[in-house]
Amino acid sequence: MTNEEILIRSALSVWRLYETRLIRAFHSLSEPELQREVAPGRNRLLYLWGHLTAVSDSLFPLLTIGPKLYPDLESMFLSNPDRSLSNYCTGAYVKEASERIHHALWDVFNRWTVREWLEPYAAAKHANGDPTRNRFTVVLNRTAHMAYHLGQAILAKPDR
Amino acid sequence: MTNEEILIRSALSVWRLYETRLIRAFHSLSEPELQREVAPGRNRLLYLWGHLTAVSDSLFPLLTIGPKLYPDLESMFLSNPDRSLSNYCTGAYVKEASERIHHALWDVFNRWTVREWLEPYAAAKHANGDPTRNRFTVVLNRTAHMAYHLGQAILAKPDR
Numbered sequence: 252m253t254n255e256e257i258l259i260r261s262a263l264s265v266w267r268l269y270e271t272r273l274i275r276a277f278h279s280l281s282e283p284e285l286q287r288e289v290a291p292g293r294n295r296l297l298y299l300w301g302h303l304t305a306v307s308d309s310l311f312p313l314l315t316i317g318p319k320l321y322p323d324l325e326s327m328f329l330s331n332p333d334r335s336l337s338n339y340c341t342g343a344y345v346k347e348a349s350e351r352i353h354h355a356l357w358d359v360f361n362r363w364t365v366r367e368w369l370e371p372y373a374a375a376k377h378a379n380g381d382p383t384r385n386r387f388t389v390v391l392n393r394t395a396h397m398a399y400h401l402g403q404a405i406l407a408k409p410d411r
Numbered sequence: 412m413t414n415e416e417i418l419i420r421s422a423l424s425v426w427r428l429y430e431t432r433l434i435r436a437f438h439s440l441s442e443p444e445l446q447r448e449v450a451p452g453r454n455r456l457l458y459l460w461g462h463l464t465a466v467s468d469s470l471f472p473l474l475t476i477g478p479k480l481y482p483d484l485e486s487m488f489l490s491n492p493d494r495s496l497s498n499y500c501t502g503a504y505v506k507e508a509s510e511r512i513h514h515a516l517w518d519v520f521n522r523w524t525v526r527e528w529l530e531p532y533a534a535a536k537h538a539n540g541d542p543t544r545n546r547f548t549v550v551l552n553r554t555a556h557m558a559y560h561l562g563q564a565i566l567a568k569p570d571r
Contacts, residue, residue, distance in 0.1 A: 252542060254525055258418040261548040269555055290450040290566045365414055382412060388421040391551065395429055398555035399562035406450045406563060 255365040262391055263360055269397040270353055273303065276404050278346060285342040289407040294333045296407055297342055299400045301328035304349040306396060307356060313373050314386050316359055321348040360390065415525040422551055423520055429557040430513055433463065436564050438506060445502040449567040454493045456567055457502055459560045461488035464509045466556060467516060473533050474546050476519055481508040520550065 252260065277285075277300045285297040294302075305324035311317050319325075327339055368387045375384035412420065437445075437460045445457040454462075465484035471477050479485075487499055528547045535544035 254415050254529060255418060257529060257542045257545070258415060258422075258547055261543040261545060262418075262422070262551055264543050264548060265551045265555060268552075293566055369414060369417060382417045383421040383424050385417070385421060387418055388424060391422055391425045391554070392428075394551070395425060395555050395558035398558040402559035402562040403566060406453055406566070 253365075259363075259365065259368055259387065262387065262394075266360070266390060266394045267357075269394055269401065270357075273349075273397055273401055276401060276408060277342075277349075280342065280408075282342050287407045289403045294403070296404055297339065297345065298328060298333035299404050300342070300349070301340070301345050303397060303400055304345055304352060305329040306393065307352050308348070310356060310389070310393065314359075314389060315370075315373050316356075320352055320355065324348060413525075419525065419528055419547065422547065422554075426520070426550060426554045426557075427517075429554055429561065430517075433509075433557055433561055436561060436568060437502075437509075440502065440568075442502050447567045449563045454563070456564055457499065457505065458488060458493035459564050460502070460509070461500070461505045463557060463560055464505055464512060465489040466553065467512050468508070470516060470549070470553065474519075474549060475530075475533050476516075480512055480515065484508060 277296070280296060285295065285300070287296050288294065289296065289299065301324055304321070305328040308319045308321050308324060309329070311319050323340075324345075327336060363386070369382070369385045371384050372386055372389050375381075437456070440456060445455065445460070447456050448454065449456065449459065461484055464481070465488040468479045468481050468484060469489070471479050483500075484505075487496060523546070529542070529545045531544050532546055532549045535541075
Protein backbone atom coordinates (compact mmCIF):
# COMPACT_ATOMS: atom_id res chain seq x y z
CA MET A 252 0.00 0.00 0.00
CA THR A 253 1.19 3.55 -0.72
CA ASN A 254 1.07 6.13 2.05
CA GLU A 255 -1.98 7.70 0.41
CA GLU A 256 -3.75 4.36 0.40
CA ILE A 257 -2.89 3.79 4.07
CA LEU A 258 -4.37 7.18 5.01
CA ILE A 259 -7.58 6.42 3.08
CA ARG A 260 -7.76 2.90 4.48
CA SER A 261 -7.36 4.36 8.00
CA ALA A 262 -10.30 6.69 7.46
CA LEU A 263 -12.43 3.89 6.06
CA SER A 264 -11.69 1.79 9.15
CA VAL A 265 -13.23 4.53 11.32
CA TRP A 266 -16.25 4.94 9.01
CA ARG A 267 -16.74 1.19 9.19
CA LEU A 268 -16.40 1.14 12.98
CA TYR A 269 -19.18 3.69 13.43
CA GLU A 270 -21.34 2.06 10.78
CA THR A 271 -21.04 -1.20 12.74
CA ARG A 272 -21.85 0.51 16.03
CA LEU A 273 -24.90 2.10 14.36
CA ILE A 274 -26.14 -1.28 13.15
CA ARG A 275 -25.61 -2.73 16.62
CA ALA A 276 -27.51 0.16 18.23
CA PHE A 277 -30.53 0.22 15.95
CA HIS A 278 -31.09 -3.01 14.06
CA SER A 279 -32.41 -5.06 16.96
CA LEU A 280 -34.90 -2.45 18.23
CA SER A 281 -38.62 -3.17 17.97
CA GLU A 282 -41.06 -0.62 16.48
CA PRO A 283 -42.26 0.47 19.98
CA GLU A 284 -38.66 0.83 21.17
CA LEU A 285 -37.92 3.07 18.16
CA GLN A 286 -40.63 5.45 19.43
CA ARG A 287 -38.55 6.28 22.54
CA GLU A 288 -37.11 9.77 22.86
CA VAL A 289 -33.37 10.16 23.52
CA ALA A 290 -34.21 12.69 26.26
CA PRO A 291 -37.53 14.22 27.33
CA GLY A 292 -38.99 16.17 24.40
CA ARG A 293 -36.09 15.31 22.10
CA ASN A 294 -35.89 13.24 18.91
CA ARG A 295 -37.22 9.70 18.82
CA LEU A 296 -34.81 6.87 18.01
CA LEU A 297 -36.72 6.29 14.76
CA TYR A 298 -36.04 9.89 13.74
CA LEU A 299 -32.32 9.67 14.53
CA TRP A 300 -31.97 6.46 12.57
CA GLY A 301 -33.96 7.86 9.64
CA HIS A 302 -31.95 11.08 9.80
CA LEU A 303 -28.62 9.26 9.67
CA THR A 304 -29.89 7.12 6.81
CA ALA A 305 -31.16 10.15 4.86
CA VAL A 306 -27.82 11.94 5.38
CA SER A 307 -25.94 8.88 4.11
CA ASP A 308 -28.30 8.73 1.12
CA SER A 309 -27.52 12.35 0.32
CA LEU A 310 -23.87 11.33 -0.15
CA PHE A 311 -24.77 9.84 -3.54
CA PRO A 312 -25.49 13.22 -5.20
CA LEU A 313 -23.03 15.15 -2.96
CA LEU A 314 -20.13 12.90 -3.93
CA THR A 315 -21.42 12.71 -7.54
CA ILE A 316 -21.95 8.95 -7.31
CA GLY A 317 -25.52 9.11 -8.59
CA PRO A 318 -29.09 9.88 -7.46
CA LYS A 319 -30.39 9.07 -3.98
CA LEU A 320 -31.67 5.55 -3.43
CA TYR A 321 -34.45 6.58 -0.99
CA PRO A 322 -35.39 10.22 -1.78
CA ASP A 323 -38.61 9.85 0.27
CA LEU A 324 -36.56 9.86 3.50
CA GLU A 325 -35.67 13.53 3.03
CA SER A 326 -38.98 15.16 4.03
CA MET A 327 -39.45 12.79 6.99
CA PHE A 328 -35.94 12.90 8.46
CA LEU A 329 -33.93 15.73 6.94
CA SER A 330 -35.86 18.82 5.93
CA ASN A 331 -38.38 18.65 8.79
CA PRO A 332 -37.91 18.20 12.55
CA ASP A 333 -39.28 15.14 14.33
CA ARG A 334 -43.07 14.89 14.74
CA SER A 335 -43.80 17.65 12.21
CA LEU A 336 -45.42 15.23 9.76
CA SER A 337 -48.51 13.12 10.44
CA ASN A 338 -47.06 9.95 8.96
CA TYR A 339 -43.69 8.25 9.26
CA CYS A 340 -42.40 5.07 7.72
CA THR A 341 -41.71 2.02 9.87
CA GLY A 342 -38.40 1.08 11.42
CA ALA A 343 -38.39 -1.94 9.09
CA TYR A 344 -38.35 0.44 6.12
CA VAL A 345 -35.49 2.52 7.58
CA LYS A 346 -33.57 -0.68 8.24
CA GLU A 347 -33.96 -1.80 4.62
CA ALA A 348 -32.94 1.66 3.36
CA SER A 349 -29.98 1.85 5.74
CA GLU A 350 -28.68 -1.54 4.66
CA ARG A 351 -28.97 -0.85 0.93
CA ILE A 352 -27.47 2.67 1.19
CA HIS A 353 -24.53 1.69 3.37
CA HIS A 354 -23.80 -1.40 1.30
CA ALA A 355 -23.71 0.66 -1.90
CA LEU A 356 -21.56 3.41 -0.34
CA TRP A 357 -19.07 0.93 1.07
CA ASP A 358 -18.74 -0.62 -2.37
CA VAL A 359 -17.94 2.77 -3.95
CA PHE A 360 -15.56 3.83 -1.16
CA ASN A 361 -13.50 0.71 -1.70
CA ARG A 362 -13.23 1.23 -5.43
CA TRP A 363 -12.15 4.89 -5.54
CA THR A 364 -8.55 5.68 -6.39
CA VAL A 365 -6.62 8.34 -4.47
CA ARG A 366 -7.33 10.80 -7.27
CA GLU A 367 -11.07 10.08 -7.06
CA TRP A 368 -11.05 10.59 -3.27
CA LEU A 369 -9.48 14.01 -3.74
CA GLU A 370 -12.08 15.24 -6.24
CA PRO A 371 -14.14 18.18 -4.96
CA TYR A 372 -17.63 17.36 -3.76
CA ALA A 373 -20.58 18.59 -5.79
CA ALA A 374 -21.25 21.81 -3.85
CA ALA A 375 -17.53 22.69 -3.89
CA LYS A 376 -17.15 22.47 -7.66
CA HIS A 377 -16.93 26.23 -8.01
CA ALA A 378 -15.24 26.87 -4.67
CA ASN A 379 -12.07 28.81 -4.06
CA GLY A 380 -9.52 26.12 -4.80
CA ASP A 381 -9.23 24.84 -1.21
CA PRO A 382 -7.98 21.25 -1.80
CA THR A 383 -9.53 19.98 1.46
CA ARG A 384 -13.03 20.53 0.03
CA ASN A 385 -12.89 16.98 -1.31
CA ARG A 386 -14.83 13.72 -1.02
CA PHE A 387 -12.46 12.47 1.69
CA THR A 388 -13.29 15.39 4.00
CA VAL A 389 -17.01 14.81 3.45
CA VAL A 390 -16.76 11.15 4.48
CA LEU A 391 -14.72 12.10 7.59
CA ASN A 392 -17.37 14.68 8.45
CA ARG A 393 -20.17 12.16 8.00
CA THR A 394 -18.32 9.68 10.20
CA ALA A 395 -18.29 12.28 12.99
CA HIS A 396 -21.97 13.02 12.27
CA MET A 397 -22.80 9.32 12.74
CA ALA A 398 -20.89 9.36 16.04
CA TYR A 399 -22.70 12.55 17.15
CA HIS A 400 -26.17 11.00 16.86
CA LEU A 401 -25.04 7.56 17.98
CA GLY A 402 -24.00 9.16 21.28
CA GLN A 403 -27.56 10.43 21.63
CA ALA A 404 -29.22 7.18 20.60
CA ILE A 405 -27.24 5.24 23.21
CA LEU A 406 -28.96 7.29 25.94
CA ALA A 407 -32.37 5.81 25.02
CA LYS A 408 -31.28 2.30 24.22
CA PRO A 409 -33.08 -0.29 26.32
CA ASP A 410 -30.85 -2.38 28.60
CA ARG A 411 -30.92 -5.97 27.50
CA MET B 412 0.64 20.24 -1.14
CA THR B 413 1.14 16.57 -1.95
CA ASN B 414 -1.86 14.23 -1.99
CA GLU B 415 -0.73 12.81 1.36
CA GLU B 416 -0.63 16.31 2.86
CA ILE B 417 -4.10 17.08 1.49
CA LEU B 418 -5.49 13.91 3.11
CA ILE B 419 -3.92 14.82 6.46
CA ARG B 420 -5.01 18.44 6.19
CA SER B 421 -8.56 17.24 5.45
CA ALA B 422 -8.59 15.14 8.62
CA LEU B 423 -7.22 18.03 10.68
CA SER B 424 -9.99 20.29 9.40
CA VAL B 425 -12.57 17.87 10.85
CA TRP B 426 -10.69 17.54 14.16
CA ARG B 427 -10.59 21.35 14.32
CA LEU B 428 -14.28 21.66 13.50
CA TYR B 429 -15.30 19.42 16.40
CA GLU B 430 -12.79 21.02 18.75
CA THR B 431 -14.40 24.38 17.95
CA ARG B 432 -17.90 23.02 18.47
CA LEU B 433 -16.74 21.59 21.81
CA ILE B 434 -15.40 24.96 22.92
CA ARG B 435 -18.63 26.63 21.86
CA ALA B 436 -20.71 24.05 23.75
CA PHE B 437 -18.82 24.08 27.06
CA HIS B 438 -16.73 27.19 27.59
CA SER B 439 -19.56 29.58 28.35
CA LEU B 440 -21.35 27.33 30.85
CA SER B 441 -21.47 28.33 34.51
CA GLU B 442 -20.52 25.93 37.32
CA PRO B 443 -24.23 25.22 38.16
CA GLU B 444 -25.00 24.63 34.46
CA LEU B 445 -22.15 22.12 34.30
CA GLN B 446 -23.93 20.08 36.99
CA ARG B 447 -26.83 19.32 34.61
CA GLU B 448 -27.29 15.74 33.42
CA VAL B 449 -27.53 15.07 29.68
CA ALA B 450 -30.56 12.87 30.37
CA PRO B 451 -32.18 11.75 33.64
CA GLY B 452 -29.61 9.71 35.62
CA ARG B 453 -26.92 10.09 32.96
CA ASN B 454 -23.56 11.88 33.00
CA ARG B 455 -23.31 15.52 34.04
CA LEU B 456 -21.97 18.04 31.54
CA LEU B 457 -18.92 18.52 33.79
CA TYR B 458 -18.16 14.82 33.53
CA LEU B 459 -18.49 14.76 29.73
CA TRP B 460 -16.22 17.76 29.40
CA GLY B 461 -13.67 16.32 31.82
CA HIS B 462 -13.89 12.94 30.08
CA LEU B 463 -13.20 14.44 26.65
CA THR B 464 -10.32 16.44 28.11
CA ALA B 465 -8.82 13.40 29.85
CA VAL B 466 -9.09 11.36 26.63
CA SER B 467 -7.33 14.13 24.69
CA ASP B 468 -4.65 14.27 27.39
CA SER B 469 -4.10 10.53 27.01
CA LEU B 470 -3.11 11.17 23.38
CA PHE B 471 0.27 12.45 24.57
CA PRO B 472 1.50 9.02 25.76
CA LEU B 473 -0.58 7.06 23.22
CA LEU B 474 0.93 8.97 20.29
CA THR B 475 4.35 8.97 22.00
CA ILE B 476 4.43 12.77 22.20
CA GLY B 477 5.24 12.85 25.90
CA PRO B 478 3.62 12.50 29.33
CA LYS B 479 0.10 13.67 30.12
CA LEU B 480 -0.27 17.35 31.04
CA TYR B 481 -3.10 16.77 33.57
CA PRO B 482 -2.78 13.18 34.89
CA ASP B 483 -5.14 14.02 37.78
CA LEU B 484 -8.08 14.07 35.33
CA GLU B 485 -7.85 10.32 34.82
CA SER B 486 -9.39 9.08 38.07
CA MET B 487 -12.15 11.70 38.00
CA PHE B 488 -13.18 11.38 34.35
CA LEU B 489 -11.71 8.28 32.75
CA SER B 490 -11.22 5.30 35.05
CA ASN B 491 -14.32 5.92 37.17
CA PRO B 492 -17.94 6.63 36.20
CA ASP B 493 -19.58 9.95 37.08
CA ARG B 494 -20.45 10.56 40.76
CA SER B 495 -18.27 7.71 42.03
CA LEU B 496 -15.82 10.07 43.75
CA SER B 497 -16.66 12.48 46.53
CA ASN B 498 -14.74 15.38 45.02
CA TYR B 499 -14.51 16.77 41.53
CA CYS B 500 -12.52 19.69 40.20
CA THR B 501 -14.30 22.82 38.99
CA GLY B 502 -15.36 23.60 35.45
CA ALA B 503 -12.78 26.39 35.50
CA TYR B 504 -10.05 23.79 36.03
CA VAL B 505 -11.34 21.58 33.19
CA LYS B 506 -11.46 24.65 30.96
CA GLU B 507 -7.84 25.51 31.68
CA ALA B 508 -6.78 21.88 31.12
CA SER B 509 -8.80 21.61 27.90
CA GLU B 510 -7.29 24.78 26.49
CA ARG B 511 -3.70 23.80 27.29
CA ILE B 512 -4.09 20.22 26.07
CA HIS B 513 -5.80 21.11 22.80
CA HIS B 514 -3.39 23.92 22.09
CA ALA B 515 -0.40 21.61 22.59
CA LEU B 516 -1.93 18.81 20.48
CA TRP B 517 -2.79 21.17 17.63
CA ASP B 518 0.79 22.38 17.63
CA VAL B 519 2.13 18.82 17.31
CA PHE B 520 -0.45 17.78 14.69
CA ASN B 521 0.61 20.65 12.47
CA ARG B 522 4.30 19.79 12.70
CA TRP B 523 4.22 16.07 11.96
CA THR B 524 5.41 14.88 8.57
CA VAL B 525 3.50 12.22 6.63
CA ARG B 526 5.94 9.62 7.88
CA GLU B 527 5.35 10.69 11.49
CA TRP B 528 1.57 10.48 11.04
CA LEU B 529 1.92 6.90 9.81
CA GLU B 530 3.95 5.72 12.80
CA PRO B 531 2.18 3.10 14.91
CA TYR B 532 0.64 4.35 18.14
CA ALA B 533 2.18 3.22 21.42
CA ALA B 534 -0.09 0.25 22.09
CA ALA B 535 0.31 -0.99 18.49
CA LYS B 536 4.11 -1.10 18.56
CA HIS B 537 4.14 -4.87 18.72
CA ALA B 538 0.98 -5.40 16.69
CA ASN B 539 0.52 -7.54 13.65
CA GLY B 540 1.84 -5.18 11.01
CA ASP B 541 -1.55 -3.66 10.12
CA PRO B 542 -0.49 -0.26 8.66
CA THR B 543 -3.79 1.41 9.68
CA ARG B 544 -2.83 1.07 13.37
CA ASN B 545 -1.17 4.47 13.11
CA ARG B 546 -1.40 7.90 14.72
CA PHE B 547 -3.67 9.15 11.94
CA THR B 548 -6.31 6.50 12.72
CA VAL B 549 -6.16 7.38 16.43
CA VAL B 550 -6.83 11.06 15.74
CA LEU B 551 -9.74 10.19 13.42
CA ASN B 552 -11.13 7.94 16.14
CA ARG B 553 -10.82 10.65 18.75
CA THR B 554 -12.53 13.13 16.44
CA ALA B 555 -15.51 10.78 16.26
CA HIS B 556 -15.32 10.32 20.05
CA MET B 557 -15.54 14.10 20.52
CA ALA B 558 -18.58 14.14 18.23
CA TYR B 559 -20.18 11.23 20.14
CA HIS B 560 -20.19 13.06 23.46
CA LEU B 561 -20.84 16.47 21.92
CA GLY B 562 -24.11 15.06 20.61
CA GLN B 563 -25.01 14.13 24.19
CA ALA B 564 -23.90 17.42 25.69
CA ILE B 565 -26.06 19.37 23.24
CA LEU B 566 -29.16 17.72 24.79
CA ALA B 567 -28.51 19.42 28.14
CA LYS B 568 -27.26 22.75 26.88
CA PRO B 569 -29.32 25.63 28.21
CA ASP B 570 -31.14 27.72 25.56
CA ARG B 571 -29.75 31.22 25.51
